[in-house]
Amino acid sequence: MAGEKILIADDEPHVRKLLERYLSHHGYVVGLAADGLEALELVRQQTPDLVITDVNMPNMNGLELTRRLRTSHKTALIPILMLSAQKQETDVLAGYAQGADEYVGKPVELSILKAKIEILLRRAGQATAATGEARPGRVILFIHGKGGVGATTLAVNCAVAASSQSPERVGVLDLNLAFGNSDILLDVRDARPLAELARIQGEIDEATFDSFVSAHATGMRLVVANREPEAAELVSLGAVRLAIERLRRRCDYVFVDLPANFSEHTLIAVDNSTLACVLTTPRLASMKAARECMEILDKIGYQRQRVVLIANQVADQAERENLKTFFRQPPDALVDRWQQFEFAADAGTPLVLKFPGSEAATQVTTLARTLCEAADEISAESAAAS
Incomplete structure (x- = not known):
């Protein structure tokens, strides 16, 4: 849905630029961070609708970023999609164990990334709408x-x-x-x-x-x-x-x-x-x-x-x-x-x-x-x- 805020955390400038251009073209408002620490600061300033994070980054990697987002009551339900060149099963499971919702390997296939973003945002929107369908308890x-x-x-x-x-x-x-x-x-x-x-x-x-x-x-x-x-x-x-x-x-x-x-x-x-x-x-x-x-x-x-x-x-x-x-x-x-x-x-x-x-x-x-x-x-x- 146009206008939804997506935060991208990746230490590779060309990846950030590629994803920003692609997602902005499809109507998303994109924020950029070069590592997990910078991403946390941006989240504190404005809560995004979805976070895309690389696994390997300096200062704070994507696994730790995910863990911290999942352990705060204010950010626990933000959809998180992980990016990494690591495609081994153990690395994927490590991401899921910290609370990631989806995992996309690098190099990124943009059409697949977009589809997974839409699924995660739709799922989050349905959960929010469901609580408001009738007078909640x-x-x-x-x-x-x-x-x-x-x-x-x-x-x-x-x-x-x-x-x-x-x-x-x-x-x-x-x-x-x-x-x-x-x-x-x-x-x-x-x-x-x-x-x-x-x-x-x-x-x-x-x-x-x-x-x-x-x-x-x-x-x-x-x-x-x-x-x-x-x-x-x-x-x-x-x-x-x-x-x-x-x-x-x-x-x-x-x-x-x-x-x-x-x-x-x-x-x-x-x-x-x-x-x-x-x-x-x-x-x-x-x-x-x-x-x-x-x-x-x-x-x-x-x-x-x-x-x-x-x-x-x-x-x-x-x-x-x-x-x-x-x-x-x-x-x-x-x-x-x-x-x-x-x-x-x-x-x-x-x-x-x-x-x-x-x-x-x-x-x-x-x-x-x-x-x-x-x-x-x-x-x-x-x-x-x-």
Whole structure:
């Protein structure tokens, strides 16, 4: 499509000039870099629609450039096409291993290059269009700066409570890369974790993605990032973005359980979220961590009206007052300390199903309804403004 931006990184001036002339003639806006470092700087200035990179370059080669693009939440999905005179299978696989989408040998056959560019851009455009075909699902994050606040338990129980009307329209995404346990709380472990996406080459169609989705007895859907700590590094940024996009297409509400960090994986979820629930307990260390999370969200430009401060495991009025004093305002929502949460977790059944009608279940159901309504309102406002 005319006007799409392509960045070419190649240390050979005649190759850069040849490709620039050819692609410009076909309507593309072309940027040029002589090595990977220069290419990264140009990407920071303006994100291209596609990157073409040589493998062997000084300062930073194409493999390292590709790796860096794939490990930033802002550039993880840019299509990357590699050029190289190296045509051995091991070299091609090295490019794919770093995240390249296509590989073209040198000397370059321009007609083949053009065809592959069109395929990659079309594929990227289809993915973007698919998320906008209908009103996308609302993504509700559960963020915490310190473990032990009950984020996973609340995320799972709120999702189950929200699914009481249309269970198949609610999803849970567990992005704890090393020690997630949403599947244990829901007692479902029949689907593949996102870490195994690294084994699949080519486009992930809906049928393939289904193998990564577990269906709970209620009909609610669950996707987990990983089950084995040693495989955490296999969960790519692209896998996280893909999971969010596919679940948003299928579900009205996606509840995302995040780890206690602001890694690139977490930032992808933040970038694609509707509402961010910051969790704390009345303990000082937990409150300090929650405040720091809110400050980070402020720094990255996340709108404060989209942040919900939830105090969990609150035992009495004294703790309520301590929370109010520390944050200089009452938390947006409170969840009392209920022993039923532990009983339900040990049974592999969410509290709202194990103890329906209990005060604890009623409190969680009210919280879930409040979060969904807030997410709906934010989504409607965003749609009206666009």
